[in-house]
Amino acid sequence: MTCPQCKHENIAGSLFCDVCGADLEAAPAGGDPEIGSVLTCATCGHQNDADFVVCEACGQPLDDAEPASPIPAPTPAPPAADDQPPEMPPRPLLDENQPPPPVPSSSTPAGQVPGQLASGPRRGKVKLVVEQGLVLGKQFLLSDDRMLVGREDAEGQIFPQIDLTGLDEGYVHRQHAELTFEGTFLFVTHLGGHNRTYVNNRPIADQLPHPLNIGDTVRFGKVVLRVVEV
Amino acid sequence: MPEPLRLRVALDKPSRPLTGDFQTTVLIEAAPARALRRLSLNLGILLDTSESMAGAKLNHACGAVEGLAAQLQPGDVLSLVDFSTDAVVRLRGAPAGPATLQRVSDVLDRLRAEGVTNLQRGLDTVLSELRRHATAERSSFAVLLSDGYPTTTQGYVDTRQTPYFLRVDREMRDHGVSLSAIGLGDAANYDQAFLRRLADSGNGRFHYCQSVGELVTGFSRELMHLQRSVLADVMLHVRGLGGTIRRLWRVYPDKKLFHAPEVIDGGFDLPIGVLQDEVPQAFLLDIVTGARPAGRARLMEVAASWRMSDASRVEPQPVVLEWTDEAPALAQRNPEVVRLAAECLDALLEEELEEAVASGSLAQQTSVLARKKQLTARLGKTQATRVLEEMEESLAAGEPISQDALARSSQHTKPTQRLG
The missing domain is CATH 2.60.40.3670 (Immunoglobulin-like)
Structure with missing residues (x-):
């Protein structure tokens, strides 16, 4: 169930978009063409609301971003010409009567090495989306080689890149886990606190990097996040 | 039956x-x-007597507590704890009646506003006091009145809020004690989001009193609510x-x-x-x-x-x-459930708005505000929409959203209109 405003893939049956809160059941047909338009960030590819000044995923200015309609309208095919490359067929519009597509599977696809992301593990092209927690749909772009997951503690000078403060009332440790890109692999390492880190509902060992794939869920304290391609 | x-x-x-x-x-x-049949009350008042409460605030707070003590019914018991740098139990599970009323008056006359806001100590004291007087026939409630940010004993603002929420949540789960909070004064001087979440953790309610004159009404409204406890x-x-x-x-x-x-x-x-x-x-x-x-x-x-x-x-x-x-x-579709889900989303957007204001980003505030206003208007909340329009005007003038406007918006967002 794709959100018409932010293009986030919501679980079928959702009444509102987990990310931007848009009403997923309101009919957008015949509306103002400006409503629902998005700005694609030139740096990370994230699609932002049209009125955003900076990218909500990576924080880069959106001055150079190209506005785009979230659901491209089909355009009439130009007359065939031998010297023109063939055009891609228009993207089919969603049929409301058809069952929605299933959510990504959490198992590793056949032929894929654990820890290796399906579309290439480029930093800035993978994000974590909160699926269970106090703020559903919040996203964290994985843009650094090494990222601490935890809660901010200004007095202790702990400022995690994946800051789960406010998403969980006390079950996430200040230094809970670490996410690392190593070559073409993404790993999560539990840093040893009492409240465990889980991958696909199974606790992982302390201080031992555990591979993560697209579609996997990872739980810190009581917050469940899914690894999603940007 | x-x-x-x-x-x-x-x-x-x-x-x-x-x-x-x-x-x-x-x-x-x-x-x-x-x-x-109505349940009797085991009520504990937790009164902030830090330095910032000096003057009219403390006088009105004392008046409100006296008024509340006068409205207690036979079978109810009252405890009174004040906290600043430390916490002191002034009244221990006193039964409702003229004698208690006199004791409350005497105790309140002696209160002085001084020191820091050591809320952690205050919470521990009032919750353990309530536990002493709990019986099967009474329901236990704590009512907190504060005008400031919680501080450490050295007077620094205590930024670690989680322990407060966990403490109150544990007391509610293990001993059935609910906690309501009353925030007094300009919302810029206290963390209304913190007090509201504290009341949420304690399964209680949060009241926002902008002026001391509203205090009596705030206390009275809360007591009337508590006196309707039946299960x-x-x-x-x-x-x-x-x-x-x-x-x-x-x-x-x-x-x-x-x-x-x-x-x-x-x-x-x-x-x-x-x-x-x-x-x-x-x-x-x-x-x-x-x-x-x-x-x-x-x-x-x-x-x-x-x-x-x-x-x-x-x-x-x-x-x-x-x-x-x-x-x-x-x-x-069940329109009742769909509307209630929209109400929840409205509350979520309120929290996002609070985060945006805390971040200081005008772009973020504008973006969240636009989404919230759209939803609030669709829910037919005209007063709440008006507050959001005021916020829009502030942002258009290049000014951030004020804490006061945020507090009023929260007051409109938090309650849900009657079902059915």
Whole structure:
């Protein structure tokens, strides 16, 4: 169930978009063409609301971003010409009567090495989306080689890149886990606190990097996040 | 004799497609029967007497506490704790009556405003005091009045809020003590989001009093609410869960987001505290189910229990979902549940707005505000929409949203209009 405003893939049956809160059941047909338009960030590819000044995923200015309609309208095919490359067929519009597509599977696809992301593990092209927690749909772009997951503690000078403060009332440790890109692999390492880190509902060992794939869920304290391609 | 507690369940969509994961929102409402016997109160007042309360604030607060003591009914007991750098018990479980009224007056006359706001000590003291006077016939409540940010004993603002929430939440779960909070003064001088979340953790209510004149009304309104308590230690029991829980909200009488509960053997218990006469509590549960062959299947069972000598349990009620690919069935919606889900989203956007204001980013504030205003207007909340328009005007003038406007917006967002 794709959100018409932010293009986030919501679980079928959702009444509102987990990310931007848009009403997923309101009919957008015949509306103002400006409503629902998005700005694609030139740096990370994230699609932002049209009125955003900076990218909500990576924080880069959106001055150079190209506005785009979230659901491209089909355009009439130009007359065939031998010297023109063939055009891609228009993207089919969603049929409301058809069952929605299933959510990504959490198992590793056949032929894929654990820890290796399906579309290439480029930093800035993978994000974590909160699926269970106090703020559903919040996203964290994985843009650094090494990222601490935890809660901010200004007095202790702990400022995690994946800051789960406010998403969980006390079950996430200040230094809970670490996410690392190593070559073409993404790993999560539990840093040893009492409240465990889980991958696909199974606790992982302390201080031992555990591979993560697209579609996997990872739980810190009581917050469940899914690894999603940007 | 009618059941003391009635349960009602409804689904946003009674049917789902055969394939793929699908989210269904379940409404669970627990409503006490009319004319149940009122429970006595075990009430603890926690009064902030830090330096910032000096003058009119403390005078009015004392007047409000005196007024509250005068409204107590036979069987009620009152404890009074004041806190600043330390916490002191001024009154220990005194029974309602003229003698207690005189003692309250004497105690309040001697209070002085000085020192820092050591809320942690204050909470520990009033909660343990309430535990001493708890009995099966009384429901326990703490009411906190504060005008400032909680501080450490050295006077630094205490930024670690989690321990406060956990303390209050644990007391509510283990000993059934609810906590309400009253914030006094300009919202810029205290953290209204903190006090509201503290009251949420304690299953209580938050009142915002901008001026000292509103204090008496705030206390009085809270007492009237508490005096309507009829069922204590109410617990919802969900069993045989046929899916994964994504989110759990209390949606009526006001909104509170819970952690998704830990499911053990396909079920969980949810303590909801005390129920007041004619005030149901309603919850929304987002459940994701997987593919199945066509047909109807049990999504879960809901039961409830409470503290009472007999008939203290509602029998489990099945909640059934249909798997189908019939378009007319899939198109069915329950407008009541859909509206309540929108109310929850409105509360979530309020929290996002608070975060945006805290971040200082005008772009972020503008973006969240636009979404919230759209939703608030669609819900038909005209007063709340007006507050949001004021915020828009501030942003258009290049000024950030004020804490006062934020507090008023929160006051409009938090409560939910009566169901049905």
